[in-house]
Amino acid sequence: MATAARPQFGFLHQALEDLKAKQLYFQLRVLEGEQKPIATFDGKEVINLSSNNYLGLTSHPKLRRAAIDAVRRWGAGAGAVRTIAGTMRIHLDLEEQIAKFKQTEACVVFQSGFAANAGTVSAILGKEDLIISDELNHASIIDGARLSKAAIRIFKHRDVADCARICEETKDWPGQKLIITDGVFSMDGDIAPLPELCSLAEKYTCIMMVDDAHSSGVLGKGGRGTVDHLNCHGRVDIQVGTLSKAVGAMGGYVCGSRELIEFLYHRARPFLFSTSHPPATVGACQAAFSLLDSPDGEKLLKKLWSNTKFFKRGLKRLGFQTGKSETPITPIHVGDAGKAFEFSRRLFDAGLYAPAVGFPTVAEGKARLRAIVTATHKRQDLTRAHEILGRVGTELSII
Numbered sequence: 001m002a003t004a005a006r007p008q009f010g011f012l013h014q015a016l017e018d019l020k021a022k023q024l025y026f027q028l029r030v031l032e033g034e035q036k037p038i039a040t041f042d043g044k045e046v047i048n049l050s051s052n053n054y055l056g057l058t059s060h061p062k063l064r065r066a067a068i069d070a071v072r073r074w075g076a077g078a079g080a081v082r083t084i085a086g087t088m089r090i091h092l093d094l095e096e097q098i099a100k101f102k103q104t105e106a107c108v109v110f111q112s113g114f115a116a117n118a119g120t121v122s123a124i125l126g127k128e129d130l131i132i133s134d135e136l137n138h139a140s141i142i143d144g145a146r147l148s149k150a151a152i153r154i155f156k157h158r159d160v161a162d163c164a165r166i167c168e169e170t171k172d173w174p175g176q177k178l179i180i181t182d183g184v185f186s187m188d189g190d191i192a193p194l195p196e197l198c199s200l201a202e203k204y205t206c207i208m209m210v211d212d213a214h215s216s217g218v219l220g221k222g223g224r225g226t227v228d229h230l231n232c233h234g235r236v237d238i239q240v241g242t243l244s245k246a247v248g249a250m251g252g253y254v255c256g257s258r259e260l261i262e263f264l265y266h267r268a269r270p271f272l273f274s275t276s277h278p279p280a281t282v283g284a285c286q287a288a289f290s291l292l293d294s295p296d297g298e299k300l301l302k303k304l305w306s307n308t309k310f311f312k313r314g315l316k317r318l319g320f321q322t323g324k325s326e327t328p329i330t331p332i333h334v335g336d337a338g339k340a341f342e343f344s345r346r347l348f349d350a351g352l353y354a355p356a357v358g359f360p361t362v363a364e365g366k367a368r369l370r371a372i373v374t375a376t377h378k379r380q381d382l383t384r385a386h387e388i389l390g391r392v393g394t395e396l397s398i399i
């Protein structure tokens with residue numbers, strides 16, 4: 001169907017032309033095979049610094065086997081939403097396993113991290129309530145906040161004093177109040193000041209919620225997340241995590257009190273109105289959490305962090321600006337979006353895939369590459385990545 005010829009869709013054509021003019025237009029890169037550290041995209045083999053597959057679990061033999069076993073025993077699909085007939089025994093087993101892992105009373109799994117955030121924030125808050133949110137929080141938190149119709153106040157990124165100012169200004173707010181932050185910020189790789197935000201939540205009687213999408217399987221003992229990493233056990237009311245990144249499969253979860261989880265059973269719209277995970281996904285997640293808590297998991301985490309340090313050191317030595325990242329997420333700052341996209345294209349031609357991100361994913365004028373190393377990269381892959389980045393970065397006068 002030629003959309004350009006349909007007058008009611010002329011605006012789509014115009015919007016795409018505008019993106020092209022601003023050099024923000026992209027085509028999807030197609031992965032031909034597994035998500036691996038050396039992978040083939042669009043027919044070209046490259047060093048893959050583009051995935052969230054922190055521990056290499058997407059293709060780990062234990063997850064594959066568990067997924068296949070679950071299909072054999074439980075079938076290919078769940079066949080209903082959780083509240084009707086789609087709660088299988090394995091869904092509950094996985095939730096119990098995650099709750100134990102996170103040292104919380106209970107857990108509920110959603111179809112994605114996005115659904116977990118948007119579904120939870122919009123369920124627990126209404127139009128009389130207030131959301132106090134870090135300016136760089138993930139889109140799923142922002143959408144959940146909008147859906148809730150609560151008032152939204154934004155504090156400057158990781159700025160505890162600014163958050164305190166808002167808490168003080170709103171201390172007599174009649175409704176519920178929520179302080180919400182990403183644990184690790186997805187575009188900058190920096191870590192939230194969680195202990196300080198917890199103190200504010202305690203002082204001003206706010207619900208405290210953290211989105212640990214990029215810290216699940218990355219930070220804390222066995223990858224338990226920022227709450228564990230920063231010793232905040234018992235101080236965070238709602239912990240969200242994803243099963244789609246380090247855990248290697250798909251989904252999101254919410255951990256908290258039994259009452260919170262039961263409330264979400266009754267009110268979270270993605271839980272009520274969208275079918276539960278297929279057995280293969282549940283099986284893979286169960287295998288992933290078992291692995292995280294084993295010596296093999298420990299080894300993978302160690303490797304992830306030694307690779308991260310090695311990669312970042314090399315970038316600094318080359319003169320790249322990597323911002324305040326403290327995690328495997330490594331932004332390489334460029335500034336101009338056109339230049340960032342060109343940098344990424346030229347790197348790809350030279351054998352390295354690190355995607356460029358521009359507006360609206362990050363603020364205008366703050367375009368960057370976003371590179372993520374994993375536990376499964378070999379040292380020689382990272383040395384070669386340094387060489388390519390150094391050469392192309394010099395050609396484009398980025399360093």
Ligand SMILES: *Cc1c(COP(=O)(O)O)cnc(C)c1O
Nearest residue numbers: 112113114138186213242244251
């Ligand atoms: C990726 C991400 C999500 C969404 O998780 P999915 O499981 O991919 O839907 C939520 N929050 C943050 C901070 C993320 O980076």
